[in-house]
Amino acid sequence: ETPQAATESTPLSSEVHALLSELGVPASAYTHGDLLARSPITGETLAHLPQISSVEATVAIGLAHAAAKEWRNVPAPRRGELIRILGEELRFALPALGRLVTIESGKLLSEGFGEVQEMVDICTFAAGLSRQLAGLTLPSERANHRMMETWHPLGVVGIISAFNFPVAVWSWNAALALVCGNSVVWKPSEKTPLTALATQAIFERAAAKFTVATGHTIPEGLSTLLIGGAPIGELLVDSPLIPLISATGSTRMGRAVGPKLAARFAKSILELGGNNAAIVAPSADLDLTLRAVAFSAMGTAGQRCTTLRRLIVHESVYDTLIPQLKRVYSSVVIGDPRTPGTLVGPLIDEAAFTAMQQALVAAKEDGAIITGGERVEITNQPEAFYVRPALVEIATQTNTVKHETFAPILYVLKYRDLDEAIALQNDVPQGLSSSIFTLNVREAELFLSARGSDCGIANVNIGTSGAEIGGAFGGEKETGGGRESGSDAWKQYMRRATNTINFGTDLPLAQGVSFYI
Ligand code: UN1
Numbered sequence: 037e038t039p040q041a042a043t044e045s046t047p048l049s050s051e052v053h054a055l056l057s058e059l060g061v062p063a064s065a066y067t068h069g070d071l072l073a074r075s076p077i078t079g080e081t082l083a084h085l086p087q088i089s090s091v092e093a094t095v096a097i098g099l100a101h102a103a104a105k106e107w108r109n110v111p112a113p114r115r116g117e118l119i120r121i122l123g124e125e126l127r128f129a130l131p132a133l134g135r136l137v138t139i140e141s142g143k144l145l146s147e148g149f150g151e152v153q154e155m156v157d158i159c160t161f162a163a164g165l166s167r168q169l170a171g172l173t174l175p176s177e178r179a180n181h182r183m184m185e186t187w188h189p190l191g192v193v194g195i196i197s198a199f200n201f202p203v204a205v206w207s208w209n210a211a212l213a214l215v216c217g218n219s220v221v222w223k224p225s226e227k228t229p230l231t232a233l234a235t236q237a238i239f240e241r242a243a244a245k246f247t248v249a250t251g252h253t254i255p256e257g258l259s260t261l262l263i264g265g266a267p268i269g270e271l272l273v274d275s276p277l278i279p280l281i282s283a284t285g286s287t288r289m290g291r292a293v294g295p296k297l298a299a300r301f302a303k304s305i306l307e308l309g310g311n312n313a314a315i316v317a318p319s320a321d322l323d324l325t326l327r328a329v330a331f332s333a334m335g336t337a338g339q340r341c342t343t344l345r346r347l348i349v350h351e352s353v354y355d356t357l358i359p360q361l362k363r364v365y366s367s368v369v370i371g372d373p374r375t376p377g378t379l380v381g382p383l384i385d386e387a388a389f390t391a392m393q394q395a396l397v398a399a400k401e402d403g404a405i406i407t408g409g410e411r412v413e414i415t416n417q418p419e420a421f422y423v424r425p426a427l428v429e430i431a432t433q434t435n436t437v438k439h440e441t442f443a444p445i446l447y448v449l450k451y452r453d454l455d456e457a458i459a460l461q462n463d464v465p466q467g468l469s470s471s472i473f474t475l476n477v478r479e480a481e482l483f484l485s486a487r488g489s490d491c492g493i494a495n496v497n498i499g500t501s502g503a504e505i506g507g508a509f510g511g512e513k514e515t516g517g518g519r520e521s522g523s524d525a526w527k528q529y530m531r532r533a534t535n536t537i538n539f540g541t542d543l544p545l546a547q548g549v550s551f552y553i
Contacts, residue, residue, distance in 0.1 A: 048075055048139065052082045055136045056230065059129055060237040066230065071263060073230045076142035076382040077372055079419020085229050087264040093271050097221060099257030100192045101277040104219040106255040108189040115215050116166025117250060122211070122242040123159025126152060129238050133203070133231065135374075140228045141202055142382040143336050144373045155207035155235075157505045158521060162211035165526055169216065180540025187530040189217030190303070194272040196283040196293075199384055200339045200442075202228035203235045208505065208521045209282045209305075209529075210239075210259060216529040218280075221260045223272060227384055229263050236261040269293075279303060280529065284341075287440070287466070287514045294516070305528055306516025307509075309440040310468030312491070312500035313346035313461040315483065317454065317474035320350075322357055324497065325473040329446075330364050330379075332471075332499030334425040337380050338444030339388070341515075342469045342493070342501035346437060347448045348457045354450050358429070361448075362407050365427045370412050382422050383443060389421040392443035395436060396426055399447070402437075404430040409445070438464045454479055462490045468511030469493040469500035492519070 045053075052075075056066060066073065069086030088096070107115065126133070130152040138148035171185030193213040197205040202224060210220045224232035236259070243254040262268050272278055273296050282305035283293050290308040297304045314332070316325055332344035349357055373381030383389050389411065396409045409426030425444035430437060437447045451457040461470055470489040473496075474480050480496045482488050492511035493503060503509055508523035510516070519525045545551060 046080055048078055048080060049082045052136065052139055052230065055132045055139075056234060058132045059136070059234040060241055061233045065233050071226060071229060073140065074419075075139050076384050076420060077139060077374070078417045079421075080417070082139070083230060085233075085263055088262050088268060090267060090271055093262050093264065093268050096257065096260045096262060097192065097272070097275050097277050100219040100221045100260050103255035103257040104189065104191045104217075107214075107219055107258055108217040110217070110252065112166045112169055112215060112217065114250065114252065115217060116163045118242065118246045118254070119159050119166065119211050119215050120163040121245050121249070122239060123156050123163065125238050125242045125245070126155045126159060126207075129234075130156065133234055133238070136231050136234055137202060138373050140231050141199055142373055142384060143200075144378060144381060147336060151201060151204045154204040154505055158204075158207050158211045161505055161522060162215045165212070166215040169526065169530070171532070176536060177546060178538075178544045180538060180542070181544075182537045182539065184535050184537075186533045186535055187216075187527070188533060190279045190529060190531055191218060192278045193218045193220050193529060194275070194278045194281040195220055195222040196269050196272065196281065196285065197222070197224050198284045199225040199227035200336065200341070201284075202231045205284050205307075205520075206232070206235060208509070212526045213529045214259070216526055218529055219255075219258045219260075221262060221272060221278065223262045223264065223269050226265055232261055232263065273297060274300075276300065280305070282518065282520065283307070287516075290514075290516050303528065305510070305518035305520060307341065307518050307520060308514060308516040309466050310341045310343070310511060310515055311345050311438065311440045311464040311466040312342055312469040313348055313464075314344055314471040314473060314500060315451070315454070315457045315461060316347065316349045316353060316357060317472060317476060317479050318350045318352045319475040319479075320353060320473035321475060321497070322353060322360070325357065326360055326364065328471070328473070328497075328499040329361065330368070332501045333446040334365070334368055334380050334444050335501065337383055337423070338425065339384060339442055340501045342503065343444070344446060344471075344500045345440065346433075346461070346464075347446055348451050348460050349448060350457070351450050351452055358448060362427060365408050365425055368425065370422050370424060371414050380422075380425060380444065382420050386419070386421055388443055389423065391441055392423060392426070392445060395439070395441040395443070395445055396428070398436040399428050399430060399434075399445075402430060402434040404428045404447075433460055433463060440466060454482065458483065458488055465514040466511065467491045467513035468515040469495070469503075471495040471498060471500050473497055
């Protein structure tokens with residue numbers, strides 16, 4: 037590989053270089069190499085990064101494996117201390133890292149900051165968790181016996197993350213994996229390598245402070261960043277030294293990764309596509325519904341896994357809500373996500389724009405009525421892709437509707453009775469997030485019941501996106517079944533041993549089996 041010349045400096049690239057330097061990333065990490073970092077805000081190239089070779093990556097996995105063997109001996113609350121310090125460093129870095137997230141992923145500034153806040157929050161959660169990795173004690177059927185569960189670290193945890201939450205998803209996995217006594221190896225999206233570099237620099241600072249504070253050195257390779265393309269992801273997936281891979285991305289990616297992991301009996305946490313719906317019932321508070329739908333459907337330019345993609349509206353409120361929603365869709369401010377007042381930033385790249393246009397053409401062929409969806413020229417930058425979010429009224433749930441397009445398209449369907457609405461909501465291959473807007477307790481509870489939403493997330497009177505870290509995050513069916521972040525998601529980063537201890541002098545066998553020698 038011939039290293040390429042440094043990027044021409046523009047106001048945006050200069051700002052990015054200043055942010056990276058403030059965050060502690062050495063210039064040598066982004067001034068040469070063949071991976072281009074770009075900003076969807078202008079489409080310009082911000083930096084050039086070297087990519088790790090397969091040989092180097094294999095060495096790094098070996099180091100991570102050795103690191104895990106050391107780290108598992110450190111008491112969990114002490115491991116929690118590292119994550120507490122990481123949270124502190126992230127809190128300190130929030131303004132700069134949040135801005136970098138905005139520049140590299142195109143989300144609004146408040147969302148860039150919110151993403152880093154999410155990292156701080158999971159560190160707080162994980163630090164507390166480090167004293168609560170509790171196993172059950174269970175009654176033994178035998179006299180003078182005790183049964184209990186012990187949770188042990190797995191080893192190396194591989195993290196494959198997507199562009200849309202370029203750093204928060206790493207932190208959900210890394211914070212839990214590290215307090216659980218594992219090491220982590222991270223392959224970020226090729227579309228967002230700079231925020232990954234910054235996050236790694238922050239981790240290293242936290243590790244150095246941990247050493248000063250505790251006298252404990254952090255094993256080399258406890259947290260490793262691998263900048264590279266699909267072959268590096270495949271290397272992680274195929275490595276016998278990695279017992280768990282947490283992968284976030286498309287269902288297509290999951291279909292490639294899942295069977296490979298299953299074939300070598302590795303564990304997986306898959307966070308794949310969503311096709312999230314909200315039901316708007318007759319009693320819904322329509323002002324609140326309008327705001328919730330606007331944020332969930334248009335926010336982050338439709339590029340969250342939890343983005344609202346289908347709105348299932350009762351016929352009695354359809355003609356009130358939909359015209360209001362159309363007004364919001366045609367007036368929402370689209371533009372530079374750093375500008376106050378902007379609500380819809382850019383799509384990540386041209387491929388996202390093309391996929392959106394293709395979905396809209398297909399919807400039209402299905403007989404849909406489309407409001408918006410066109411490209412919006414904002415900056416005279418041909419490489420930046422801004423769109424007006426699309427509201428697509430459609431009579432039936434066609435294949436186009438059942439497919440996840442990672443762009444701001446909201447399909448609107450009409451319903452008569454709640455069973456029909458719930459059936460529609462569930463009749464897609466994906467099962468991530470869902471909502472109902474209703475003031476009727478029977479409807480709300482039915483929606484949350486076993487015959488209600490089949491998703492991993494089911495909400496009442498809030499949108500489908502913007503989950504807190506305290507709950508388990510993930511979904512069913514083609515979403516992959518994984519759960520990350522809060523609740524007891526930590527258990528996936530550990531292996532459970534069932535221990536039976538005999539403190540008597542006899543050897544009674546379970547189930548009354550007799551075996552006397
Ligand atoms: C994602 O889009 O990959 O619930 C994650 C949310 C965010 C996480 C989204 N907290 O929308």
